Amino acid sequence: MSRSPLIIDCHGHYTTAPPALEAWRNRQIAGIKDPAQAPKVSELNISDDELRVSIEKNQLRLMQERGSDITIFSPRASFMAHHIGDFQVSSTWAAICNELCHRVAALFPENFIGVAMLPQSPGVDPKTCIPELERCINDYGMVGINLNPDPSGGHWTAPPLTDRHWYPIYEKMVEYDIPAMVHVSTSCNPAFHTTGAHYLNADTTAFMQFIQGDLFRDFPTLRFIIPHGGGCVPYHFGRFRGLAQEMKKPLLKDHVLNNVFFDTCVYHQPGIDLLTRVIPVENILFASEMIGAVRGIDPETGHYYDDTKRYIAATPNLTEAQRHLVFEGNARRVFPRLDAKLTALGL
């Protein structure tokens, strides 16, 4: 192909939603203890203009400044807070958040494509998430899901991701040919800072669960993206290779790397250099999680920490063809429904 690669950011959240959303959520939470305060869904009114402004001033502006084209866009991860309330609370909240992401994608069809959050709730069977999942894929045209391995918010009361507990979700993922990003939400455990410990720990934990189990024997086409550069996995890849070896598992490339992918949300050059040195390029998807956990400018570089495109561009470890895979090709392979949409748009 002679055109320049598309730059597809596979990890964006709607962190800049109009404040009415948070106000409604706060009333919903208050309503758990005092039903008189519980708001109706119809009391949340956000206009298309408000959505447009919230995106144009923020994500879309930065995408244009940094030169990325498309963001795979899901509800704000820290706001999922699956530990709050029961299934009904999570279900209503997920429906609202997913609809907003769908509206953003409809307003900016060439720049945003939706991924669904699920109405998970601690101790509740994951199959209760299926109706919302189906709605998001069938009615909204979303191309993937976010799956929270710890709906308890830092208490880790759910079974490992390789447990049959999760299989109803996996069966739907296979049926729809959609991947899941493994993404926790806010930590309500004071030991774990949400974005500085809980997120990264979850990434590492999920990868190790995949090593311990044999999930991909049951689901050979199942695909997961582990965000934040895979937690500590690339840094400790020797350890993980060695642990798999002690457990008599196949080599990681055969045991998990046909099914597990890493994003590039690693906020400094040495980290991206390590990631691209250690992990096969076919397993790396460009992402920034921009306007997320780390919004500042790095005094050591003068650039935004989360402008990860610069690090991919600067790393000596990738050829141009490999950069194309990281920026576009791998995302189209891992998200076939994204590929179909882009193809339909002539991209």
Add this chain to the structure above:
Amino acid sequence: MSRSPLIIDCHGHYTTAPPALEAWRNRQIAGIKDPAQAPKVSELNISDDELRVSIEKNQLRLMQERGSDITIFSPRASFMAHHIGDFQVSSTWAAICNELCHRVAALFPENFIGVAMLPQSPGVDPKTCIPELERCINDYGMVGINLNPDPSGGHWTAPPLTDRHWYPIYEKMVEYDIPAMVHVSTSCNPAFHTTGAHYLNADTTAFMQFIQGDLFRDFPTLRFIIPHGGGCVPYHFGRFRGLAQEMKKPLLKDHVLNNVFFDTCVYHQPGIDLLTRVIPVENILFASEMIGAVRGIDPETGHYYDDTKRYIAATPNLTEAQRHLVFEGNARRVFPRLDAKLTALGL
């Protein structure tokens, strides 16, 4: 100095203790439910010859093969299992394990120097650990302690390490001028594989707790070693710098790096290259945790994964003077009681 640097491995556990130790522990655990089965301390008999063989055939043999001189040696981390039983159970168990490490150090005074495990127990005031700590420092001449930030074994029910809860330990550390390695034990939470997730998560969690708090304003001379190369900290150092910046904390070099050190238990060359590229050399202490989590030979190199000395020797990021710091100088600075012992030995 013209002599070659000493090679000091700051992270070794007695993973090869004679099987009588584990048998006694199993009876102790059985005795929690059925006191008739509880063994007396006097029923554990391990001779000096047994200790000698368990070391000469294992750690000492590998130290000689790999060319390291001294191991800072503590009870087996996964066996601490502070979540089992109550304070009395932990107290008896810690006393036994510490005494064995002391005996090893007495048998091999030029090769092993002890570090104490503490008799921690979930929900129990850490000041109950002080008598064992004092005994290990005063009577056994140990040079540091291992501190478990999660005595619950993967449920993370203890307050963050910056909480006043832990201050009695810190006051003793300052009084004795000893560092603590932050080291969890076995995970009893099925979400967390012990050495593939829980250990690494704990390292990351502890570092983030130190960033969030202002512990080193209260204890300017307190020193912690975060093992396993600091969990995911070096890989995500940009993220941690950015998070500290959002919290209006000082630069990490001023906020935590006068007090927090990283070991080199990272089991492949790219990881050590990242560690030595990102973390100031003054903050890196050589370690292997040999005969630990990963005991195999890496098929990509033909050498043991945990032969970390090779990676330090091979990294292009260190000068010879810097390697000397990593192998010897930093350990002598962080463990002043080790330095005094070595000096007394003419080393």
